[in-house]
Amino acid sequence: MKKTMLTLCLFWCSAFLFAQDYFPENEGVKANNNNYTAFTNAKIYVTPTEVINKGTLLIQNDKIVNVGSSINLPSNTITVDLEGKSIYPSFIDVYSKFGVEQAKKPSGGGRSAQYEAEREGFYWNDHIMPENDAIAKFKYDDKAAKELRDAGFGIVNSHIHDGIARGTGVLVALNASGTDANRVLDDRSAQYFSLERSVLKKQSYPSSLMGTLALLRQMYSDADWYAKGNSNTKDRSLEALIANKGMVQIFEAKDKGHALRADKIGDANGIQYTILGGGNEFERIAEIKATNAKYIIPIDFPEAYDVSDPYQEGYVSLQDMRFWNQAPSNPKVLAENGVVFSLTPYDLKSISKFNDNLMKAILYGLPKTKALEALTTVPAQILGKENKIGSLKAGTYANFLITSGDIFDKSTTLYENWVQGTQNIINDKDIKDIRGDYSITLEGQSFDASITGEIAKPKIEVKQDTVKLTSKLAYDNNWIQLSFATDKGEKTYRMTGAVTKDSDNLSGRLILPNGTESFFTAVKKSTFEEKDKKDDETEAPKVMPVTFPNVGYGYTSIPKQENVLFKNATVWTSEDDGILENTDVLVKDGKISKIGKDLNAGRAKVIDATGKHVTAGIIDEHSHIAALAVNEAGHNSTAEVKMEDVVDPEHMGIYRSLAGGVTSLQLLHGSANPIGGRSAILKLKWGEEADGLIYDNSPKFIKFALGENVKQSNWGSRSRFPQTRMGVEQVFMNYFQRAKEYDTKKKNGEAYRYDEEMEVLAEIINGERFISCHSYVQSEINMMMKVAEKFGFVVNTFTHILEGYKVADKMAKHGVGAGTFSDWWAYKYEVNDAIPYNAAIMQKQGVTVAINSDDREMIRRLNQEAAKTIKYGGMTELEAWKMVTINPAKLLHLDDRTGSIKVGKDADLVLWSGHPMSIYTKAEKTMIEGVTYFDLEMDKQQRAAINKERNELVKMMLNEKAGGNKMQAPKKSVKRVLTCDSL
Template sequence: MLRIPLRLLLFLCSFSLLAQEYFPKNDGVKTTNSNYTAFTNAKIYITPSQIIDNGTLLIKDGKVVASGSQVTIPKNTTIVNIEGKSIYPSFIDIFSDFGVEKPKRESGGGRSPQYNPTRTGYYWNDHVMPENHAISKFSFDSKKAKELLEAGFGVVNTHIQDGIVRGTGTLVALNTEGGNDMTILEQNSGQYFSFSKSVTSRQSYPGSIMGSMALLRQLYLDAEWYAKGNSSTKDLSIEALNQNKNLVQIFDAGSRANALRADKVGDQFGIQYIILGGGDEYERINEVKATNAAFILPVDFQDAYDVENVYLSQSLALSDMRAWNQEPSNPKVLADNNITFAFTTHDLKSPKEFKAKLMKAIEYGLSKEKALEALTTTPAKLLGKSSEIGNLNKGAYANFLITSGDIFDKKTKVYENWVQGTQTVVNDMNSKDIRGDYEFNLAGESYKMTLKGELSKLSSEITSDDKKRGSKVSYDDDWLSIAMTTKDSTTQEFVRLVANVSQGNNLNGKALFPNGNEMTFYAKKLGSKSTDKTDDDQEKDDDEDDDIKVKKVIPVTYPNMAYGFKELPKQETLLFKNATVWTNESEGILEQTDVLVKNGKIVKIGKNLSDSSATVIDATGKHLTSGVIDEHSHIAAASINEGGQNSSAEVSIEDVIDDEDIDIYRNLAGGVTTIQILHGSANPIGGRSAIIKLKWGEDAQDLIFKDSPKFIKFALGENVKQSNWSSFERFPQTRMGVEQLYIDYFSRAKAYDALKKSGKPYRKDIEMEVLSEILNKERFISCHSYVQSEINMLMKVAEQFNFNINTFTHILEGYKVADKMVEHGVGGSTFSDWWAYKYEVNDAIPYNAAIMHNAGVVVAINSDDGEMSRRLNQEAAKSVKYGGISEEDAWKFVTLNPAKLLHIDDKVGSIKVGKDADLVLWSDHPLSIYAKAEKTIIEGVTYFDIKRDEMMRSQIKKEKAELINEMLLAKNKGLKTQPIKKKEKDQMHCDYIDHESH
């Protein structure tokens, strides 16, 4: 006779489908005294590489007393036999905000920017807060602790995730029964940084990534000056920064590009950051490895896109599709390159997602040992706590997990998580795993049933005649009870099923019908299909073939996007035969001429040239020119304007070069080989320029023109006096105010330079250093300009301080003052025919370039536009029509003349022996609208080839189709998907303002 416990019978009497159930839980063994507790017969992972089979873990007073296969157990010991189970060190999250509420942005405020700080006695910038301490904001969050404990974590390193310098973090043990004296392992466990501003201040500076980098550099310089006792005022922020310098320094970069930028700042000051990455480190693994930094890796791998809508899927960028495929391989790539890394739950919606995400990394080749290291010994070592956490050696905290088996097996359950000897039951280790598929018969009807989810929160699906029956299930103390709706669901009556599951895989018990009848209940378990996943898990178990398909990783290209190279193109020896050669030199245009390129240089020009080692290119009927040079561009940069204050000489575009900007490739297709990336025109004194060669596929640093001259952007007119802004707080507000600002800044720079040269102690100021370079004629000015009165004004200011303006860019009223420009020695880089797009260009005319040229000004045609830049050859041709400029001189407007303005004409700008082999082979006359760049070559490397481009288009189409098919398969298997959101690429111009979320 079936014996049913009285408490279960009472429960069944009151069972309702909507009732809230309660069962007393088996909490297992609790150590409520100071006796020893020994866990015996377990597989113990003392460290990821030190594993004991059939071992014993002995703990007392929250710490490990001994662990191993030969442990002497004292008499006063509670012994827990966990034969067949495993013990692991609890996990550590080194980057968390546990128990620290994220600051909120203050409400109110208008469009008017805030330029001054809100605090006194602290650093001049509100976003620098090293004096903040997470411990002062910390409050133990029991709910979040439970989630982390269930995910396997025992210790978290938490901090205030706000600001550029965020202050110190706090190391916390997730001991739900301990007071602060137990849970706080280290009050000041590290110092945190980022490039993102604080939400608690509206101070406008910095407003860009390059501004954040400049601020950090100046802060470190100021800290060095302060530490030497040179400051006359007390600064609590700098004092805190200096006090924290011996702590672990952790930088929230959030992407591969920002990680490299953070490391660049750190290297300058001898600081080795631990860097929170973005999961895209695999794209430039050699550069990442060269940082010598340890990384904290998020595991928020992307879901597949929902690509069922054919039209929407066409808008998906190949780089986004690849990210879904490639990101899970990131940890393996770092491990293969011996880069130290730890994992974090950062950016996950819930810690519940962590295991499924981590399992994906393991499926993509990450070894289980490396995965365990990244969760235990590595974060412990990075925090300087290897003797206390992350292992189960003698003396370490008793932070450990009891599992049903291999922690990285999908079917393995975490039973208990002990932190400092305090037990948290995740799943009752004495409960039998009854999840799976069953079939049974009742009263002549056949049923199919699936039990799934966490054992503590089982759910059931029951069908009969392919119709789903409503059901609710409870499982406790080896007793299973199910309430199932009757066939006539309108009656709201239930069949109640009760079974004991202590023996065998099948279910044996009773069925109780609404009319009081009873009958035997028997459910047979089917097969071994895994139902180990919870309702919240992102993936379903797949068969072997599906797993193999998911694991296929698309090879990385350089850059890792459409038109990227599988292997970077190599420098070649090239011989162009029978070309029409536009030399831009005294020889002029040479017909049926050969040009030999070797070792990245032009080595011979003439007829009937030969070289047995050269690749011969038949250029018959084609035109060979030097590469197009754009004096004024804003492509290939992650920031353009730092408009947070009226001078930003301290920032540099070289810090924010974007080597993945597709406009680099598009410009190559238009014959462009060199550009100057200028700062924008948000302020009178802008930032420093970057002159780059468009070496598509190379990393950001390798794009920079070697030994390039130093330039800076200045600006005049409506933009800098904020004509269209609502702010009346920032000086200047008028054109005469702009003049006074220049005089003020150069006066300060002159005094600074004199002090520096005197040999007396001085506080290094990056902004003043740059302006001093202008005074010393070591840095050149490209100035955004329109109106003749302002053009005259700036030339006079420069002459007052004994230097020259190098280039007026835009210069749409240059034709009015061309004679004065020649007298001053300044060049003009202008548009071909832009006008009437704002008030101060009303007097622009298309003859401007010709008039300046005829007066003796060195004239260039520039783009200031990512679209126009790839057809500058056609823009140059307009000067033939407007002003009668010769074809050769017009061509120089986009080649030799901009090279002269940039002081690089000794290397590029013409076809001359000894110059860099930066060449373009055109299908037609280069000034013709029909001309196509068939080959664009930089230093003997072919970065664009029109035939190769056709092949790449076909390959891109094929790869997209393959990835779309994989995503459709993923959705069909029940994996989560994300909607397609069309992304518009920002087209940056002079007035482009960075997004606040940098």
């Protein structure tokens, strides 16, 4: 009766509460209910770190009035005794889709061919939509709200998950009895961004990650320009972006590397994003911490792979196996390193999985206090709503959970979730605990029954003697329904009865197997006792150590610089000194310190190189390994994009290239457009994060392209200009003329809109940036040199240039170098005239020539590719070797730092087992700036360690399957091979 009256009182209270306070009262006789409700004798978590034992929580209407161990209760107070129970703040999800209509990808596939925006009065790119407001598409969803409340959530922050700039979010209380007037706590709660295009918009740009990052940079520049009143037209997108600037800014990264990329965009524009993570932040925790960002962390942990079939097991990479093992430790690692984070059920297929994964994270070491902070106070801080939500302090919303005990204990029952002072019953808190051991006598037969499980969801096991019987138990609203069958299922006994507080026994109506009605009594013999926590607690599985990078051949720690003396080697200097026999090379502080005979090692590590060869590290002038994207094909000019934005430091091509003696490369944009993106010049420092691979004070390069690819001959497009070689020339003429005019305006001090694309092209005209131009046919090579001369600059490098031998004299006169293949030809129409003597002929005409790979496999044997120029063209060994060392260094303007063995240069060196151009020779050590990033002996040890770790992980997964856990089918994760024309 007391429970009924309390519920009725709260209903009337909420009914009056959620009418607008300024609405006229025109019907009947109304009176506001201003009664208080006090929850007494509970363990109250005011905040995760402020806990009151035997406390009282006093609420009125939708707010908390007071909380403490001893407070004065007003006379009009309803008291609820919660002896032995706990109260927690309700959970908050900062990153939700709740109630907001989401964009759905239209049916039909194929690549979009629309190059201009379809909207007028908005930003020039359709994927930028800051004008969108989630509140405009919000509709309260009762079913979803109940599922979230049952999981402990009281408030969600929702938005439209579509586009790069997505607009504003809406903060909603999951109050079933309220209206949107009261549920909506903030209709513009945050501004959202992502790295993903809109699924609805057809505009083709951006088509890549680097295009998206470039677009974000330009968007912020344009917003600043617009805010200063420089535009003659109205742009509702930029106006919204500017108006939303003071809001919380949330960026969907979903990956540790993307988090660092997003943070760079924010830093460049004075914005500290809150970042949605991807669950792999533990792999680069130092860099994640250095962002100083708050994080929203999904806990969508992967299921174990079913590796019971040894053949299928081979599909699963060690990296994927390891991630399964390590992912649940991510919240713990974040907490240990002082990263502020909230937790979200984002991307879970079912909200019911959230609590299971939360318990798993705690099992893996996440402290319970940090877990509670991540669900209450931290999300409130992220949203700037600490004074309203996230705690049980006086004045905050009455959003709280009533539990049977520790909310992070698996045996705990969640009874109620109060939202804005409205009671939501999850499980009846007044339900009697019927768990225990019972004796039942029916028709002269004795049966033993054991009731275990959760208080609100008990389970039963019935035995006759030692035989386990098929049985069922339902328990709801203090009524039980019990049945079990004997005689191999032929006889079924059905029982039902009310559970009373004054008796430990269970009794009620019985239906015998023959249909006769009778009575039963189950006599309680003993009370159910929880197992000792130490016995019941499951031990967390062993977590494999993180490596750098966190893949099979990663290192347990990032390699360190050493002082090394290579003793008694054959030294290929790639300088005028030529090849030196029985010579020492001393490496000190990352530089080549001395070259000579019988050098004093001092404290340097001595490596006996007798009978071995030491060379400068190989440099690949043209490569596409270690990239997350190659082409931004959305426009015919994409000078604004940067390959530095998409460096992939975990790409196995890095390690394999080191094994082939490669230490540096130019990571080039592809050839999808005449004017491509800016290059990244890398040192292959395996284990470093992306920025650690990029040369400091890196030379400025950009990729241009000619021929079939840029006019889209090979992928059937008929919509993007240019479609002919004549059109390609006009693209160059047009863009350089525009860049010249832009640069003139800038130099004259006139007002101008910052245009990153024009800035880059102006750098080319001013000799500050160098072109590597994809080329094949002599006519186009001539055309490109003439365009450059018209605008007063020199093309730096023609790459591929398989008809270079036809125009080598003109190239030498222009001053352009060549990066070419040793012996590729006839793989497409425009290379039909290629010959393997190309490199030697250009070299003899005075052109600086490098042999490059443009291929993930060939890069590992560039030493052998260089040797082919000896066969085809009669090059000397030293001149041939220069084509993969000092010559590419010259083309990349790095020859003062690397590419040869000379005192003062970077110690980028390779120790070879024999002659460096022999097919039988192996790179034994590959060193960059005095750090050994590849060691042949260590590689052998790693192979053994990989097998051992893999076997251990397989055993763990087999144990998961034996334990009845859900598994996922084995699958092979293969990174897409990116080439010049990859889209």
